[in-house]
Amino acid sequence: MKKSTFLVFTMPSFIMMTLFIALPLLIVLIQSFQFNQDVLETIERENCDPFGCKTETITVPVLDENGNKIKNNIWVGFQNYKNILKFEQLSSVISNDGFEWSKIRSIDFYKALRFTLTFTFITLPFVIILGLILALCVNVLINRLKGPIIFITLLPFIITPVIGALSIKWLFIGDGILTLFLENILDKDIALFSQGWTIEILMLFYRVWHTIPFAFVIFYAGLQTVDKEKIEAAFVDGANRLQRLRFIIIPHIMPLIVFVALIHLMDSYRVFDEIVGFSASGFRISLQWMTYDFLRIDDSGTRSIGRASATSVLTMIGIIIILIPVLRRTFKEQKEKRL
Amino acid sequence: MESKLFNLTTPLKIIVSITIITWCIIALFPLLWIVVMSIKLPVDSFASNPLKVIIGPSTKEQVGGLSFVNFIFLFLSIYLFYKLYQIRKILFDLINPILKFSLITFFILFILYITISFILFFLIQNNLSEFVNILFSNLEFLKIFSYPIIGFTPQHYLSVWVGNEFYKQFLNTMIVTGGVVTISLTVGTLAGYGLARSNSMIAFWLLIFALIFRALPHSVLVTGYLEPFINYGLYGKKIAVIVLLVAINQPFTIWMLRSFFMNIPQDLDEAAQIDGCNPFQAFWKVVMPLMWPGVITTGLFSFLLAYNDYLVAALLLDGQSQTMVPAIMQYFNMETKMTDLVESIAAAASITAPLFLLVMFFQKQIVSGLTQGAVKG
Missing domain, CATH: 1.10.3720.10 (MetI-like)
Incomplete structure (x- = not known):
């Protein structure tokens, strides 16, 4: 294809992505060094009461013609980052009490970082192993059953994440039937939503439940392309089922495992819907939830855009660090294909 | 050769079926449960006994429920709905020469299909099954089929969507x-x-x-x-x-x-x-x-x-x-x-x-x- 034609075809998408992905990234970077502030002015006001009039000076926000507060952005350097990372508090905690995790966790950012990372990396092996097991099982079923089972399997994947999380929450909340069931087994009172770690387990469970179908579908498609002759040859050579799995099937679908891992890392790093669905924000927060919280109007009626931007930048740095090995691999592969 | 290779031993068969059944239950249960809860009065939705939630005795008493006849008709209409979908290829082939196939005709057909099946569904569901229900309840020996088995109330859906x-x-x-x-x-x-x-x-x-x-x-x-x-x-x-x-x-x-x-x-x-x-x-x-x-x-x-x-x-x-x-x-x-x-x-x-x-x-x-x-x- 000629270069000019190529440019015409890709231009709308290119403009779209520059304007609404690349540009906001730049804006976020700039905003993270700024502080959004009301423009204030000092006015003199006459205050009259029965004992006479007094003039006093007060500071009020300047309003524009629509009655909205005029705001301006002032440069504050790394102040937003400092407010979020709280190095002083961190170093004082470490120097006073040694390295004590519970104290560090009282700082929002480290709490969110800890949760996001454990969430991402704990769910990953579960999703891959369980997805693979399910794919292997469905693969040996008779054909008539495959359709309905794939249908059922897709449901947790397709459902709105917030609603999916809610539907699991309702099973466990208060006197939900599964809580009662657990109480019967363990013979003690259980309140799953009154401490952090139980909610965390439920969130992990939800994410695995939600992502297994995706891993399953990919692995199942990969299993269809395994070379049957190779398996037969291995069978003749006396390889048992496990050996065939380990030495033929897994190497064959290895690229797919990497693919699922890549997508899962991207998706679970931006964990957010679970926190809304399980109303977990009192106990566990994630990096993306932090940004969301800063963007909402707080009690004083303002949005902390500067802090939200700083969290966003830190979040992005995090995901890039996580993805570098995988991205490098994809980069090489694509480059080789081209050459 | 082939058959011997891909045949499973009995213990493996058992493991495979258990895995798949367990997964299907885990995948479906939370979703089915919210549907079951949503058609009951709150007393039943939050009952501590799961059987009570499913059957809904208070809902049955106060509002009414679905009888055996209703269920037969429910399955019948779902089956019809699905059959209509299965013959879509034949319908497409009929229409294709007249309206040239494009995305727009596809969507028009799709929407048409959905509306027709929903109208059919509700006609069968509301009128026909009610009619048969009343008919059965008047006949001495068929009476038992028209008794409500499971409590059912659409009131929550109505108050969400209309109210x-x-x-x-x-x-x-x-x-x-x-x-x-x-x-x-x-x-x-x-x-x-x-x-x-x-x-x-x-x-x-x-x-x-x-x-x-x-x-x-x-x-x-x-x-x-x-x-x-x-x-x-x-x-x-x-x-x-x-x-x-x-x-x-x-x-x-x-x-x-x-x-x-x-x-x-x-x-x-x-x-x-x-x-x-x-x-x-x-x-x-x-x-x-x-x-x-x-x-x-x-x-x-x-x-x-x-x-x-x-x-x-x-x-x-x-x-x-x-x-x-x-x-x-x-x-x-x-x-x-x-x-x-x-x-x-x-x-x-x-x-x-x-x-x-x-x-x-x-x-x-x-x-x-x-x-x-x-x-x-």
């Missing part, structure tokens, strides 16, 4: 998803085609950047544009949400459409160009007719992204312009009585229904879409 005007949020969601799907497909198809047919370095870098962009947390884009949107009066307008969701969706869309386009042999458009088409005619008249399955599949995923979104809509829309998912969460947080809670469960169940239908009809496309990117690379 709380949930249809407004439904319309908002439809506008947002419709906009997102149309724009991302138009822009994405052009780019996907260009990328599939080009070997240049620009194409390469565009794809790599798209991959990196796909990893970005969605909140980042909202952070960048929240202030400008507020300043220029776009806050609370659906177009703001549409634009951001299209942008979020774009990297994924172009990767997927590109891999679909790569399945179509390049000789085809070259032949068309030799025959005198310009590149656009070749694209539109020769390649596109073969691409509709790919476009529909990609459209499904755009639909899911927009339909399931919470973050962007919650930050950029409010009140009357809100979409369904954030609206439900507000509902849920406001709840004060048990009835409110069951109502929000009913709202959640009704949000899930369209997705359920989507999997039912487009299972093949969803599976092919998921594997497309992975297997082709």
